[in-house]
Amino acid sequence: MKEEQRSLLLRSSSQFPPPEGVKLSYGTSGFRADAGILQSTVYRVGILAALRALKTESVIGLMITASHNEVSDNGVKIADPNGGMLSQHWEPFADALANAQTPEHLLQLVDEFAESEGIALDGAKSVEILVGRDTRPSGSSLLEAAKLGIGSVIGAVALDMGILTTPQLHWIVRARNNGDKASEIDYFEQISSSFRLVLDGFDSKWEESNEVVDKLIVDGANGVGGQKLQVYKEVLELNGLVIEVRNTGLEGGVLNEGVGADFAQKEKVVPHGFGSQDFGSRCASLDGDADRLVYFTVLSESGNKIELVDGDKILSLFAVFIKEQLSILKNRDTKLGDDYPCCIGVVQTAYANGASTDFLKQQGLEVAFTPTGVKYLHEKAAHYDIGIYFEANGHGTILFSELFLSWLEATNNELSSVSKGSEQQKAALRLLAVSKLINQAVGDALSGMLLVEAILQHMGWSIHRWNELYHDLPSRQLKVKVVDRTAVVTANAETEVVKPPGIQEAINAETANYPKGRCFIRPSGTEDVIRVYAEASAQDEADRLAKSVANLVDKFLGVGSS
Ligand SMILES: CC(=O)N[C@H]1[C@@H](OP(=O)(O)O)O[C@H](CO)[C@@H](O)[C@@H]1O
Numbered sequence: 001m002k003e004e005q006r007s008l009l010l011r012s013s014s015q016f017p018p019p020e021g022v023k024l025s026y027g028t029s030g031f032r033a034d035a036g037i038l039q040s041t042v043y044r045v046g047i048l049a050a051l052r053a054l055k056t057e058s059v060i061g062l063m064i065t066a067s068h069n070e071v072s073d074n075g076v077k078i079a080d081p082n083g084g085m086l087s088q089h090w091e092p093f094a095d096a097l098a099n100a101q102t103p104e105h106l107l108q109l110v111d112e113f114a115e116s117e118g119i120a121l122d123g124a125k126s127v128e129i130l131v132g133r134d135t136r137p138s139g140s141s142l143l144e145a146a147k148l149g150i151g152s153v154i155g156a157v158a159l160d161m162g163i164l165t166t167p168q169l170h171w172i173v174r175a176r177n178n179g180d181k182a183s184e185i186d187y188f189e190q191i192s193s194s195f196r197l198v199l200d201g202f203d204s205k206w207e208e209s210n211e212v213v214d215k216l217i218v219d220g221a222n223g224v225g226g227q228k229l230q231v232y233k234e235v236l237e238l239n240g241l242v243i244e245v246r247n248t249g250l251e252g253g254v255l256n257e258g259v260g261a262d263f264a265q266k267e268k269v270v271p272h273g274f275g276s277q278d279f280g281s282r283c284a285s286l287d288g289d290a291d292r293l294v295y296f297t298v299l300s301e302s303g304n305k306i307e308l309v310d311g312d313k314i315l316s317l318f319a320v321f322i323k324e325q326l327s328i329l330k331n332r333d334t335k336l337g338d339d340y341p342c343c344i345g346v347v348q349t350a351y352a353n354g355a356s357t358d359f360l361k362q363q364g365l366e367v368a369f370t371p372t373g374v375k376y377l378h379e380k381a382a383h384y385d386i387g388i389y390f391e392a393n394g395h396g397t398i399l400f401s402e403l404f405l406s407w408l409e410a411t412n413n414e415l416s417s418v419s420k421g422s423e424q425q426k427a428a429l430r431l432l433a434v435s436k437l438i439n440q441a442v443g444d445a446l447s448g449m450l451l452v453e454a455i456l457q458h459m460g461w462s463i464h465r466w467n468e469l470y471h472d473l474p475s476r477q478l479k480v481k482v483v484d485r486t487a488v489v490t491a492n493a494e495t496e497v498v499k500p501p502g503i504q505e506a507i508n509a510e511t512a513n514y515p516k517g518r519c520f521i522r523p524s525g526t527e528d529v530i531r532v533y534a535e536a537s538a539q540d541e542a543d544r545l546a547k548s549v550a551n552l553v554d555k556f557l558g559v560g561s562s
């Protein structure tokens with residue numbers, strides 16, 4: 001490392017001492033903590049992003065967000081050149097960097113890592129890092145810290161992209177590296193024009209349907225997704241889709257407080273701003289950085305309960321639709337070309353409702369499981385020609401392989417010369433449009449929502465009809481504060497605890513008391529808690545099972561244990 005680079009790093013890092021007594025780790029989705037202790041972490045992730053850009057010789061993204069966490073938290077994560085999550089083999093370095101205690105130690109880590117990765121720190125190359133943030137008040141000062149981190153690596157330049165949803169930043173990074181148009185406007189133009197294209201091939205069956213479905217009401221979580229939708233909905237209100245946005249955060253209201261996808265999915269009660277007046281309406285809820293989407297309806301005219309249509313149902317809707325399009329395509333005259341043995345797979349986590357997994361298997365689909373966190377699901381889904389992944393909480397997307405897309409393009413060209421306008425050609429066009437509408441970089445609430453809307457119109461389905469695809473098994477999620485959540489180590493896609501000893505046996509014994517009972521625990525990667533998930537054949541049983549396992553967690557690991 002050149003002397004100039006050395007002294008630049010030493011000088012800037014001495015302005016950002018790490019918080020005392022805190023060990024941070026690049027968890028399920030980057031670093032997250034109370035915003036007050038994150039300056040040094042974000043600065044260091046700036047350095048990390050710069051190194052990643054130099055290594056990959058590509059544009060890299062750095063997003064400042066804590067998604068569904070409370071407004072006083074914040075976080076930071078990196079988007080790789082393809083728009084996906086930071087390559088997992090860099091995470092240990094991210095941890096080491098974030099926890100380096102002195103500027104000298106930090107310098108040594110950078111030196112050693114750059115050497116082992118073959119990154120030349122000589123300023124010969126120039127690279128760009130796109131920096132985005134959500135609407136959290138702490139975001140702007142953390143963004144300055146990120147810029148300083150980036151600027152302390154010679155040759156790296158930070159580009160402030162302003163306030164964006166997380167999926168927008170990932171999309172923009174991917175588009176930039178693909179040489180495509182890559183601004184926020186380009187993002188909205190692409191999703192709205194491909195939404196139009198998906199719908200173009202359909203005759204909307206809503207009009208023929210007795211279940212009149214006029215508008216979609218969206219809970220914006222008082223965050224960036226609500227704001228963007230409010231601004232851009234005029235562009236998106238196409239083909240009769242009317243969107244009303246609530247909880248935009250522009251009229252007051254606290255981010256994620258009693259609102260948003262995480263709240264709706266976990267509490268199963270109406271978000272703030274919704275109530276009996278919405279009985280029967282089709283409602284959707286975004287999370288704080290708009291990478292999660294769930295739908296719901298208000299259940300009764302008086303109560304505050306909702307019928308949740310979660311990520312598993314979105315996945316099921318997408319799977320049913322894609323399968324339908326593929327089977328239309330299969331019916332074409334095979335003399336036209338080689339049939340492509342399209343391999344379609346769906347990916348879920350242990351949080352997926354058991355009824356959804358049964359449903360997907362009944363559809364003849366291959367269902368794979370990974371640990372929690374889209375970095376795992378995405379990686380798995382990329383193995384298929386069409387890989388559909390969703391977490392139950394509404395984070396997911398559909399990935400199309402390059403190979404399949406080129407086959408589809410070729411088939412569409414063939415079909416348009418021999419049977420233009422045929423059902424088969426329309427199916428090919430629709431699938432191509434879906435691949436442009438749905439975010440290929442990461443789960444995206446805004447583009448996912450448009451695809452749901454298009455499919456519902458195509459099927460002529462109301463939200464109730466959609467929800468009837470299968471019936472969820474009753475479930476309950478709880479969180480338990482413990483002394484040290486890292487004491488829990490799991491295996492088998494997080495369905496079994498291997499440490500501490502004895503607790504899994506106790507969970508098994510408890511679960512055996514409930515018909516159709518299923519229960520697991522795991523340490524959260526975004527909050528300082530152990531999460532408990534329970535499923536059973538009746539709601540009160542799921543509640544009781546979750547409660548008794550939460551007590552077990554408390555007994556083994558709680559403040560009173562040891
Ligand atoms: C049960 C649950 O919803 N867990 C969420 C949550 O992770 P935890 O590691 O469970 O805190 O946040 C992640 C990031 O948004 C998301 O990927 C994941 O699904």
Ligand SMILES: [Mg+2]
Binds near residue numbers: 067068287291
């Ligand atoms: Mg999120």
